Amino acid sequence: MQNQEGCGGGGGGATSCEFEDWGSFGDEAIIQQKSEISADEAQKIPFVADKEPISALAAEYQSGSPILLEKIKILGEQYAAIRRTRGDGNCFFRSFMFSYLEHILDSQDQAEVDRIKAKVEECRKTLQSLGYTDFTFEDFFALFLEQLDSVLQGSESSISHDELIIRSRDQSISDYVVMFFRFVTAGEIRKRSEFFEPFVMGLSNGTVEQFCKSAVEPMGEESDHVHITALSDALGVPIRVVYLDRSSCDTGGVSVNHHDFIPTTSDLPNSTSGSTQSIQPYITLLYRPGHYDILYPK
Amino acid sequence: MAEDKYNMKNPAVKRIMQEVKEMQSNPSDDFMSLPLEDNLFEWQFAIRGPRDTEFEGGIYHGRIQLPAEYPFKPPSFMLLTPNGRFETQTKICLSISNHHPEHWQPSWSVRTALVALIAFMPTNPNGALGSLDYKKEERRALTIKSRQAAPKYGTPDRQKLMDEIHENMLSKAPPVPQLTPSESPEEPSSNSEIEPPANSQDAEGVVTREVPSNPEVGERIIEEVQEVPDNANPNPTGVRASREVSASGPSDQLLPKPETRVQKPADDRLFTWAAVGLTIAILVLLLKKFMKSSGHGAVFLDGS
Structure with a gap:
């Protein structure tokens, strides 16, 4: 077992060192253990899994809460499929990455690519003005732009849908794109720190900057409303999050709640001020407490 | 781990190359750091003891190891020059250098980490692993000693790099401040x-x-x-x-x-x-x- 290998570094058996070495349970051991956990997780599910019917979701809750089963039934009426992502703390960003690139691959929307590229440039300037050193983020930016160009067909570097899945499962690409989104998110939160401050205060006791340092930029830190709002605003991409939890209405009817994150930036081409109804998010994520997956509407 | 020829498509290699370049184009008086000639993931560094501390004037050598997953995983640091603050040849406990491994972020760099390491020299170790809590006088004696030469460590290639770094740092380092026994009172x-x-x-x-x-x-x-x-x-x-x-x-x-x-x-x-x-x-x-x-x-x- 991998666990024994890591733990037995000092020579002892797995059980003995677990209890004797608490005092010297240093960073090395923590890193070791974390990588073991993520290796375990990796065996269970790739970064981005294959598409599954909604019924696969119901199977998970066979003996679970009737409210959840009821909700999954309703979900099944609106959504065709689910694509799971690995629960490594990066699931929101990873889901967003795949869903967005897949959308571009399917739609071949050149105008959208041009629009987001301009946004990415803005994000780059934001980071520079916040004092980030270029070399610390440019690789991540370059890699995302490369993927963006690849999903547009008609050039030498164009990739197929299968290739997109392969890349999304390749750590050296997938993690870089996730990190790109983390940079964009941190930049947006810090740029508009006054706006985000009250939300950040609710999640942590520190300042906006500390929040970004501890909960946005490090890989594996889970995402919350703040992250989603910031990423959606920064890139001008609307996101729908469907909530699958045990909450139910007092009136008796069970319904599946969703929340649309509509970019506040006014330069969205099809946004008319005030009405958020006109925007149909093309990225839909399923939220279950602690985790995000991708949903496919019918 | 890594051989002479590097795969420039490897993002870690690309990033490290950029850091080397940046390090050379923006040199600092406070530290110097370079990878070994034959291994981009193995660096040597020297930092200058922070001003107005018992380390002022000292030159402290150390070794950096960059993981294959760099910059997603943090680099590890160890000091080689006896200094009275950190044990030598022991990986510096990352938690106390404020770079919690779980909170390491790719926007940090070798430079950021070295600056943090210098800042941590005069802080109270609070019993952290790999830390030492020598008296000021003992540290000052080590400070003076640290200037003599780079410590003997590793392969001849590494030693050569360390000696070069030492010479360079010594040419820029301020002298160890003289201790004034007592200040003369107003007459x-x-x-x-x-x-x-x-x-x-x-x-x-x-x-x-x-x-x-x-x-x-x-x-x-x-x-x-x-x-x-x-x-x-x-x-x-x-x-x-x-x-x-x-x-x-x-x-x-x-x-x-x-x-x-x-x-x-x-x-x-x-x-x-x-x-x-x-x-x-x-x-x-x-x-x-x-x-x-x-x-x-x-x-x-x-x-x-």
Whole structure:
């Protein structure tokens, strides 16, 4: 077992060192253990899994809460499929990455690519003005732009849908794109720190900057409303999050709640001020407490 | 791990190359860091002891290992020069360098980490693993020793790099500050206490000490006074002042002070000194007179 290998570094058996070495349970051991956990997780599910019917979701809750089963039934009426992502703390960003690139691959929307590229440039300037050193983020930016160009067909570097899945499962690409989104998110939160401050205060006791340092930029830190709002605003991409939890209405009817994150930036081409109804998010994520997956509407 | 030829498509290699380039184009006086020639993931560094600490003037060598997943995973640091703050040849506990492994972020770099390491030198180790809590004097002794040469460590190639780094750092490093045993207290305050002499012997003692310095001070006063237009006086003011003061007696010892107020604060001290000197001289004269008169008194007493 991998666990024994890591733990037995000092020579002892797995059980003995677990209890004797608490005092010297240093960073090395923590890193070791974390990588073991993520290796375990990796065996269970790739970064981005294959598409599954909604019924696969119901199977998970066979003996679970009737409210959840009821909700999954309703979900099944609106959504065709689910694509799971690995629960490594990066699931929101990873889901967003795949869903967005897949959308571009399917739609071949050149105008959208041009629009987001301009946004990415803005994000780059934001980071520079916040004092980030270029070399610390440019690789991540370059890699995302490369993927963006690849999903547009008609050039030498164009990739197929299968290739997109392969890349999304390749750590050296997938993690870089996730990190790109983390940079964009941190930049947006810090740029508009006054706006985000009250939300950040609710999640942590520190300042906006500390929040970004501890909960946005490090890989594996889970995402919350703040992250989603910031990423959606920064890139001008609307996101729908469907909530699958045990909450139910007092009136008796069970319904599946969703929340649309509509970019506040006014330069969205099809946004008319005030009405958020006109925007149909093309990225839909399923939220279950602690985790995000991708949903496919019918 | 990594061989001579690097896969430039490898994002870690690309990133590290950029850091090397950046390190070379923006050198810092506080640290120097370079990868080994044959391994981009193995670096040597030297940091300068932070100013105003017992480490000032010291040159501390260390080794950095970059993980294959860099910059997603943090680099690990160890010091090689004995320093009294961190154990040598032991990976520095990342938690105390503020780079919690779980919170390491790709926007940090070797540079950021080195700056943090320097900042952590003077902090309290609080019993953290791999930390040492030597006394200041012991650390200072190590600081002085650290300048002599780079420690002996690793392969000849690594040693060569360390020696080069040492030479470079030494050329830029400030000297180890000398310890001053104690700061000299202000002298004027003790002088003012001498002013009212209790008996003639003390007074004479003061006079013999003060006399040699008096002319010099007097001259300076004259110079200063001449700068003041209102006081344009052809006569040597020092002499005149002494006469006036002697006429009015010890209660008027503050007389010269109004003049000094015109001057800059630095000159005030000179005037005070002069006034003290003059007053003492006057007091001595008065005492002599008093001695004479008291001598007469004694005669009278004897006579009665």
